[in-house]
Amino acid sequence: MNHSLTRAFSMRTILVLVYAFLYIPIAVLVALSFNEGGLPTAWSGFSLKWYVSLAGNSAILSAALNTLIVALVSTAIATLLGTLLAIGVEMRRQYGKGLEALIFAPMIIPDIVLAIALLSFFSMLNLTMGLHTIILAHVVFNLAFVCSVVRARLKSFDWSIVEASTDLGASAIATFRRITLPVIAPAVIAGALLAFTLSVDEFIIAFFTAGAGRASTTLPMQIYAMIRFGITPEINALATIVMAVSVTALTLSQRLNRGMIGQ
Template identity: 90%
Template sequence: MTERSPATRRTLWVMLSLVFAFLYIPIAVLVSLSFNQGGLPTVWSGFSLKWYASLAGNAAILSAALNTLIVALVSTAIATLLGTLLAIGVEIRRQYGSGLEALIFAPMIIPDIVLAIALLSFFSLLDFTLGLHTIILAHVVFNLAFVCSVVRARLKSFDWSIVEASADLGASALTTFRRVTLPVILPAVVAGALLAFTLSVDEFIIAFFTAGAGRASTTLPMQIYSMIRFGITPEINALATIVMAVSITALTLSQRLNRGVIGQ
């Protein structure tokens, strides 16, 4: 391989630095201004935590946070269960080829707006009353493919002979899954669950379309959107910082677990 010249390496570093600056400087500014003492969202006037304290007294934000937590936890639990079983089934039936995989992973590549309209049309066709339950169902559909893909990454290197050995020793299918298969794929299952939780907390478009009217089904991203229409305030910056911190933490844990899974 031809070694790059010093000028080429410097150019690449400059381009990489510009890309990272474009991506992360706005986030750094948002986080910094969330600690701004003054009420102006763009002028620094001193360090303060009062905007974070004010969030604790905002009933609308607390209600939206509770709704987000309910949606994220319930949809993650259902998507993790179904996604894990789906991954095992797809891996066992590999002979059906890429067509089945394309069908399963379609929600990952379909634009969110298209999926949101499709789900809204489906719920309307079934005459469902929109609310938190329809957001949960929509997030399960959205997260299912992501959980399945993470678990399948572990199953690619899974030794199915230990499942056969367990069956030969008289273990039932449920016992084999609980005592043999699940312990091996558990890190991937947890990684998929954390990824699904992160996506559910951040998701706005699908929730917006399937929430229905009223504040009873408003999630945090929807609340932030309704607040930002009247101007950006340090309170919005503080709320966005908290949501971002939760998402980054869950995503980091998911990536660490997934890296360990791929390395096994």
């Protein structure tokens, strides 16, 4: 009994230390974003002035708009293509390990490798770099994640209802709209939220495929440019906002996934 209690206590201690290591720096960052004095070593009072300062920074607002455009457009395209890919693969049900590896390769390949490959591909096509190339790159990156989430839902999907709908004379589009889509809708939304979160946070691929100029600078790129001259309270406030958006979207995605598992 004592041995079991000791082991449980030690495991709990390790878990607490790991969580502390992960989240104390984030908590400090969030706290400093509300520090009136802006000094990283002394608390001088609560203030929202750094968030107000962000609202008046044109460079940050422009980068935030670019990030929103990239995230929304790439999420929409990746969700559509990823959902169709998941349905096609599951309906066929006869695929080898090679196809499986090909579909999920962007999830496994390091970001730096994928970024260099996309940069080389765009250069080979003589494409002018900009927001459009970042969007295309994020679609490639996010498509596998959407497909993975939707396929998890399709594993428990009863395909006999699709066959019954076809036997009753419904077209393929009507069957998809009235039967398949309502069943997999939570997975599609969860995949979209995950893709949006990844797109908002992504830096390396965007950095390699953005090209020159501020017109295609995203928020992570703007943060990187700012921290090269030192970390300021504005950066802390900006990082807190980005983290809040990401955590919210990821939490919603996880809840939808939990709901699918419980069905």
